[in-house]
Amino acid sequence: MSSDETERQSIEGELLVPQETYMLSGIHIGTEAEIKAMREFIYKVRNDGIHVFDLKKIDERIRIAARMLSHYEPGGILAVAASRFAVRPVQRFSQFTGAVAFVERFTPGLLTNPNLPGYMEPQVILLSNTEGGSQVVSEAALAGIPLIAFCDSNSPIDYVDLIIPMNNRSRKSLALAYWLLARQVLRERGQLGTQEDLPVKPEDFEMESEEGGIE
Amino acid sequence: MSEIRPTITVEFPICNSCRKPITPKERGVSFLCPNCGSYTIWRCKTCRKQGTKYVCPNCGFTGP
Ligand SMILES: [Zn+2]
Ligand SMILES: [Zn+2]
DSSP states (O other), rough: OOOOHOOOOOOOOOSSOOOHHHHHHHHTBOOOOGGGGGGGGGEEEOOOOOOOHHHHHHHHHHHHHHHHHTTSSSEEEEOOOGGGGGGGHHHHHHHHHHOEEEEEEEOTTTTTTSSSSTOOOEEEEHHHHHHHHHHHHHHHHHHHHOOOEETTTTTTTTSSSSESSOOOOOHHHHHHHHHHHHHHHHHHSSSSSOOOOOOOOOHHHHSOOOOOOOO | OOOOOOOOOOOOBOOTOOOOOOOOOGOOOOEEEEETSSHHHHHHHHHHHHHHOEOOTTTTTTEE
């Protein structure tokens, strides 16, 4: 890991976890490319062209996403894994929050065709990444379902109603983000105290490298 | 004798970003402000597609 990746950001106020925990997961490491709408979440661009996210903004958006999710019944939340490394984080997130996990290949029509077996009518969708989840995005658009998505510095944000900016490509950062979001949703609902933790560590949300899942 | 005709006014929700009415056919989206939860944000399909910013008049939260 280069010194840039562990370089502290000057942050006022408290974060959901210590800054080191965020940094070690690589949650702040974006890509070389950037789309304009993601610019507001960028802390700096490294010499090698990598966009580094502002940790305070990641933290803020996780809190806000948790608040938004707490407006819905647990079973009305559809958590979709659109990449391999998101499978276990999504399963764990759903286990703790009561959301419906969707970790398989997405059949066209699942949100738009009532005649299709497995047709779903969620109240809100939480998507691991818009790159791999373009079918989910277009169906959320057609069906008029609010969409929360983890977006990298170059992710398409079409139809996304709430962006959670972060590195959505890495096993560790996805695990930490879903773990934090699960804990924060439970805190918002009052099912956990404001200082209370989940009974498991973020590592428990992490995909094993040999585990299968969506390609 | 003058006939009283009932007038029906159909009010469509207004897009928070472009201020245009959203017809049911168009399929916009609505949700409670993610931040304060006390104001319903409406977004039309176009603004949603283009990622046009919305602002909550209650708490000032700016999305998406
Ligand atoms: Zn609009
Ligand atoms: Zn608000």
